[in-house]
Amino acid sequence: MEIIHSSKEIQNRMIAARAEGKRIGFVPTMGALHTGHIALAEKVRPDCDILVLSIFVNPLQFGPSEDLDKYPRTLESDAEKAQAAGVDIIFAPSPREMYPQGFETTVSCGSITTRLEGAARPGHFDGVTTVVLKLFNIVQPHVSVFGQKDAQQVLVIRRMVEDLSIPVELDILPTVRESDGLAMSSRNAYLTSEERLQGPIIQRGLLDAQEAWNRGERNAEQLRKIVLNCYAQSSLMTTEYVSVADYSCVELSGEISSEVLLSVVCRTAVSQTRLIDNSIMKLLD
Amino acid sequence: MEIIHSSKEIQNRMIAARAEGKRIGFVPTMGALHTGHIALAEKVRPDCDILVLSIFVNPLQFGPSEDLDKYPRTLESDAEKAQAAGVDIIFAPSPREMYPQGFETTVSCGSITTRLEGAARPGHFDGVTTVVLKLFNIVQPHVSVFGQKDAQQVLVIRRMVEDLSIPVELDILPTVRESDGLAMSSRNAYLTSEERLQGPIIQRGLLDAQEAWNRGERNAEQLRKIVLNCYAQSSLMTTEYVSVADYSCVELSGEISSEVLLSVVCRTAVSQTRLIDNSIMKLLD
Numbered sequence: 001m002e003i004i005h006s007s008k009e010i011q012n013r014m015i016a017a018r019a020e021g022k023r024i025g026f027v028p029t030m031g032a033l034h035t036g037h038i039a040l041a042e043k044v045r046p047d048c049d050i051l052v053l054s055i056f057v058n059p060l061q062f063g064p065s066e067d068l069d070k071y072p073r074t075l076e077s078d079a080e081k082a083q084a085a086g087v088d089i090i091f092a093p094s095p096r097e098m099y100p101q102g103f104e105t106t107v108s109c110g111s112i113t114t115r116l117e118g119a120a121r122p123g124h125f126d127g128v129t130t131v132v133l134k135l136f137n138i139v140q141p142h143v144s145v146f147g148q149k150d151a152q153q154v155l156v157i158r159r160m161v162e163d164l165s166i167p168v169e170l171d172i173l174p175t176v177r178e179s180d181g182l183a184m185s186s187r188n189a190y191l192t193s194e195e196r197l198q199g200p201i202i203q204r205g206l207l208d209a210q211e212a213w214n215r216g217e218r219n220a221e222q223l224r225k226i227v228l229n230c231y232a233q234s235s236l237m238t239t240e241y242v243s244v245a246d247y248s249c250v251e252l253s254g255e256i257s258s259e260v261l262l263s264v265v266c267r268t269a270v271s272q273t274r275l276i277d278n279s280i281m282k283l284l285d
Numbered sequence: 286m287e288i289i290h291s292s293k294e295i296q297n298r299m300i301a302a303r304a305e306g307k308r309i310g311f312v313p314t315m316g317a318l319h320t321g322h323i324a325l326a327e328k329v330r331p332d333c334d335i336l337v338l339s340i341f342v343n344p345l346q347f348g349p350s351e352d353l354d355k356y357p358r359t360l361e362s363d364a365e366k367a368q369a370a371g372v373d374i375i376f377a378p379s380p381r382e383m384y385p386q387g388f389e390t391t392v393s394c395g396s397i398t399t400r401l402e403g404a405a406r407p408g409h410f411d412g413v414t415t416v417v418l419k420l421f422n423i424v425q426p427h428v429s430v431f432g433q434k435d436a437q438q439v440l441v442i443r444r445m446v447e448d449l450s451i452p453v454e455l456d457i458l459p460t461v462r463e464s465d466g467l468a469m470s471s472r473n474a475y476l477t478s479e480e481r482l483q484g485p486i487i488q489r490g491l492l493d494a495q496e497a498w499n500r501g502e503r504n505a506e507q508l509r510k511i512v513l514n515c516y517a518q519s520s521l522m523t524t525e526y527v528s529v530a531d532y533s534c535v536e537l538s539g540e541i542s543s544e545v546l547l548s549v550v551c552r553t554a555v556s557q558t559r560l561i562d563n564s565i566m567k568l569l570d
Contacts, residue, residue, distance in 0.1 A: 007450055015452055019306050104396060105414075105448035110389025129390075130449075137450045163390035164415075165292055165422045167300055 001083040003075075003090045007098070007138045010052070010091050014140040022049040026141030026168075028132060031055035031092075032072040032186035033081045036176035040145040041085040043173055052139050053082050054091040056098060061127030072186055091139060098134065107133050109159045115249040116263060117152050117276070120240065128153055129160045136168055144168050149175040149183050151261055151278040152249055175277070177203065183277045190273040198234045199275070202266055205230035205242075206279045209262055213281045220244045220252040223281075227264060240265035240274070259283055286368040288360075288375045292383070292423045295337070295376050299425040307334040311426030311453075313417060316340035316377075317357040317471035318366045321461035325430040326370040328458055337424050338367050339376040341383060346412030357471055376424060383419065392418050394444045400534040401548060402437050402561070405525065413438055414445045421453055429453050434460040434468050436546055436563040437534055460562070462488065468562045475558040483519045484560070487551055490515035490527075491564045494547055498566045505529045505537040508566075512549060525550040525559070544568055 004010045014024055025048030027040045037053075045051055055078055062068035075092060082090055106126050112118070113125035136144070146154050154172055161168060176184045182199035191199065205227040212226050227242045243263045244252050252260065263278035289295045299309055310333030312325045322338075330336055340363055347353035360377060367375055391411050397403070398410035421429070431439050439457050446453060461469045467484035476484065490512040497511050512527045528548045529537050537545065548563035 011450060011452060018304060021304050102444075103448050105392065105394045105445050107449075108391045108393065110391070112389070134449050137452060140452070159387075160390050163388050164392075164419050165296060167296055167422060167425070 001079070001087055001090065003079060003092055005092055005094065005097065007091075007093055010089065011138045011140070014050070014052070014138075017050055018140055023143070024048055024139065024141045025051045026135070026139050026144040027051070027053040027087075028135050028144065028146075029053060029055055030057045030071065030186065031078050032074050032189070033078045034176075034184045034186060034188075036147055036149065036184035038081060038085045039176045040147060040173055041082065041087055044143060044145045044171060045086040047143055047171075050089065051087050052089045052091055052141065053087045054093075054135055054139065056091075056093055056131065056135075058098075058127060058131045059095055060099070060130055061124050063121050063123065066121070067187075067190075070190075072189055091135075098131070106130050107160065107164075109156050109163070112152070112159060112249050113156055115152075115251075116241070116243050116245065117265075118249075120265065125153070125156050129156060132157055133160065133164070133166070136166060141168055143171055145171040145173060147173055147175060148280075149185070149277070151263055151280075155247060155249065155261075183275070185275065187273055187275065190271045191268060192270045195236050195268040195270055195273065198236050198268075201231060201234045201237065202264060202275055202277045205264060206262060206277060210279055210281060213260075218256045220254060220256055223256075223260075223262065227262070231264075231266060234266075236269045237266040237275075238269065240267050286364070286372055286375065288364060288377055290377055290379065290382065292376075292378055295374065296423045296425070299335070299337070299423075302335055303425055308428070309333055309424065309426045310336045311420070311424045311429040312336070312338040312372075313420050313429065313431075314338060314340055315342045315356065315471065316363050317359050317474070318363045319461075319469045319471060319473075321432055321434065321469035323366060323370045324461045325432060325458055326367065326372055329428060329430045329456060330371040332428055332456075335374065336372050337374045337376055337426065338372045339378075339420055339424065341376075341378055341416070341420075343383075343412060343416045344380055345384070345415055346409050348406050348408065351406070352472075352475075355475075357474055376420075383416070391415050392445065392449075394441050394448070397437070397444060397534050398441055400437075400536075401526070401528050401530065402550075403534075405550065410438070410441050414441060417442055418445065418449070418451070421451060426453055428456055430456040430458060432458055432460060433565075434470070434562070436548055436565075440532060440534065440546075468560075470560065472558055472560065475556045476553060477555045480521050480553040480555060480558065483521050483553075486516060486519045486522065487549060487560055487562045490549060491547060491562060495564055495566060498545075503541045505539060505541055508541075508545075508547065512547070516549075516551060519551075521554045522551040522560075523554065525552050 025044040180200040181203035260281040310329040392414040465485040466488035545566040
């Protein structure tokens, strides 16, 4: 496995690889690799000839009061994990490599980016789509994998890929969880041990709503209330939002006749960690 | 020569061509092909295996009060001219093909797009960069040619290509002119015969400034005045702007120590045609 820092170097090599008929798989990450990232790499490994994983803590997608500076950077242990997962090349550019002096271009995906995480984190999705498009141009992947854990991010990237006719397949993997149900996240490292113990409540709220849905509950307000009631049991988390929305992230109300993206954000009391999770509630045929 | 309307069809073919090692050249146009467009095609023809010319009157780059509806659409004669110039494939999508229901993505290149033509035509350059990026993704060119006639457009597209690491070479060709010096433009077809007779004045103003520059004139206000004095001789044109700017399209004042983009816009009195032209004034070494 190689680690490449230069975008020009990896781009030239990937263009040459494509011209030789090689199939390129790509896992974009911000590093601090956990089992969820590794699952993405292992999923796409058999589906490509060259597997590239990028590690870049993208300043554009962090707000001014967010955790850009303290976000974990662990390239050495990341490299070991990536190699074990079959990654061929780690692309690890510096911020200056990605955004040289004079950089001013933004890719923006419209109304969906103003809702939910976009409302809570203004500019976040513009930062995501701008860096992902640039990474696609540099790495030239045939297929790129993303985790369902960032459900709205998946929807936004789908919007971009479709709107701009980007020739890449998106492969979306279910959220990987700790044994007690907490969604894997690099930010879990911020949690105090007491907060960590309460982590599973986040998924429990989603499962409560899913059970109600399976029993036939279709009222948006009721479904929201079920999740909120569950989260009220936690002494170490406040609920930032519980969203019952359609696939454009438009909030639903009353009786629901479409499939639902149920997404939640909790913030822990001590470490002030923002934890996100979601589930899709499908219509039964 | 073929005419293809489906973006998926041409994209699949160009990806396959790339994988076979073919070099793809690309000339994006809005049709109504004139000698300037043909010069672009002929320039890139020896430099590629497959030459694609797109014809798409892009609604995104027209303002609400602009000439989108009356912009000339002449596919049949365009096809003849393109074939004679050695074009292999015309890509002629419909607006619905390029912007299906739900399309919401915008590519925006920052401060340069707010100046000059961007100030005069709000949103124009976002429309240009969005469509050009999408066309690049569809056509997959190794090299794409643009005319220096749209000087700011060239600078904006360079910004986008650099910022987003788009793997395409840009080849910029000098403005092609009628025998009397009027820059070729599809919009020249709007001119009345009296307006057409005064057309050469636009270039004359640029040449007057260039002569003064060559004699050592470096004062920005003086250079502007020389152009304006020339245009004051025309009874059938008003001057929308005369810009003496740097390559970021920032207006210069006082003594100039950088290279200059001198760009002008005139509007004719009867047909209300907007005519643009420009020249680069280089520092003598």
